[in-house]
Amino acid sequence: xxxxxxxxxxxxxxxxxxxxxxxxxxxxxxxxxxxxxxxxxxxxxxxxxxxxxxxxxxxxxxxxxxxxxxxxxxxxxxxxxxxxxxxxxxxxxxxxxxxxxxxxxxxxxxxxxxxxx
Amino acid sequence: xxxxxxxxxxxxxxxxxxxxxxxxxxxxxxxxxxxxxxxxxxxxxxxxxxxxxxxxxxxxxxxxxxxxxxxxxxxxxxxxxxxxxxxxxxxxxxxxxxxxxxxxxxxxxxxxxx
Numbered sequence: 288x289x290x291x292x293x294x295x296x297x298x299x300x301x302x303x304x305x306x307x308x309x310x311x312x313x314x315x316x317x318x319x320x321x322x323x324x325x326x327x328x329x330x331x332x333x334x335x336x337x338x339x340x341x342x343x344x345x346x347x348x349x350x351x352x353x354x355x356x357x358x359x360x361x362x363x364x365x366x367x368x369x370x371x372x373x374x375x376x377x378x379x380x381x382x383x384x385x386x387x388x389x390x391x392x393x394x395x396x397x398x399x400x401x402x403x404x
Numbered sequence: 405x406x407x408x409x410x411x412x413x414x415x416x417x418x419x420x421x422x423x424x425x426x427x428x429x430x431x432x433x434x435x436x437x438x439x440x441x442x443x444x445x446x447x448x449x450x451x452x453x454x455x456x457x458x459x460x461x462x463x464x465x466x467x468x469x470x471x472x473x474x475x476x477x478x479x480x481x482x483x484x485x486x487x488x489x490x491x492x493x494x495x496x497x498x499x500x501x502x503x504x505x506x507x508x509x510x511x512x513x514x515x516x517x518x
Contacts, residue, residue: 289447318504330448330494330508343504377447383504392438393496393506395447 290314291396293378299402300368308363308399310378318383319361320393321353324375336361337383368403375400406431408497410509417485418517425480425493425512433500437478439469442492442511451493454478465489485516 291312300306312319321333335343336355350372352364361378375398382391409428417423429435436455440448452463459471469480480493495509 289449291447293447320504327510329510332505335504337504379448392450392453394450395440397447400445 289394289396291378291380291394293376293396293399295399296397297400297402299404300365301404302368302370304368305364305366307365308376308378308401310361310363310396312359312361312378312380312394312396314380314394316380316382316394317358318381318391319355319358320379320381321361321363322377322379322395324377324398330377333363365401368401370403373402406497406499406507408495408507408509410493410495410512412512413510414513414515416515416517419487420484423482423485423489423514423516425495425514427478427480427495427509429476429478429495429497429507431497431499431507435500436498437469437471438496438498438506439463439467439478439480440494440496440508441465442494444491448494451480485514487516487518490514490516 294309318337320335323331332345333347334353339355350367354362377398378396379393381393407430438453439451442448451467452461454461454471462468467482471478492511492513494511496506498506
C-alpha cells in the first residue's frame, strides 16, 4: 500500500473510445503528477498539479486531458488515442517542492496499464 | 541540459555478492537525488534519497547510495544481494534550483542469481 491508489489497473480501449484513469492519494500531499512509462524509454512526466493548479504540461497531445478537482484526486481523460499511447500510466504525489525544499519525495501508485487497440 | 544516466541496462550478480547500480547526473545547482525500485507489474517504490549532509545514504531493504559531487555520481549499493532484489532500478534527480521536474534515468535491470 503506497498511499496512492490508481484505477483501473488495466484498461483496453479502442481508438474511438473515451475513458478515464483515476488516482487518489491519502498522504496529505498537495502536488500530483501523471507519468507515462513505455518499454525501453525513460519515465516521461506528463502533467503536474500543485494545489489543483496545473504547473507543468510537457507538450502532451490534447487527446490526454487531465483534471484535478482537489489535492487528493487526479484524473486523466483519454479520447481518440493511438496504439503508440499504450503504456503504463503512473500517478504520483508529493508535498509541493519549493525553493530550498525540493527534496520532497514523490510517491507512486501501482499504475494503470493501458492498451489501445 | 539536465539529465540522468544509468550506463548499464542490466546488472547480473550472484546471491550473497555485493551489488552496485550506477548513476551519474547533470543538473544545475545542488541536486536532490533519489533511487526507486520497480517490481514486475508494480509502480515505483521509493528506496532512498540524498538531500544534504552525509554522502552515504541508507535506505530500505539494506540498500545504500553514495553521493560523489566531484564525479556527479550517486551509485546504489548493497553489501549482499538477495534473489528478491531482482527488479528494475531507477535513479532520479531534482535540480536544486527548485521546481517540480524530477528527471528519471532509463532504469537498470538487476538480476540476482541463486
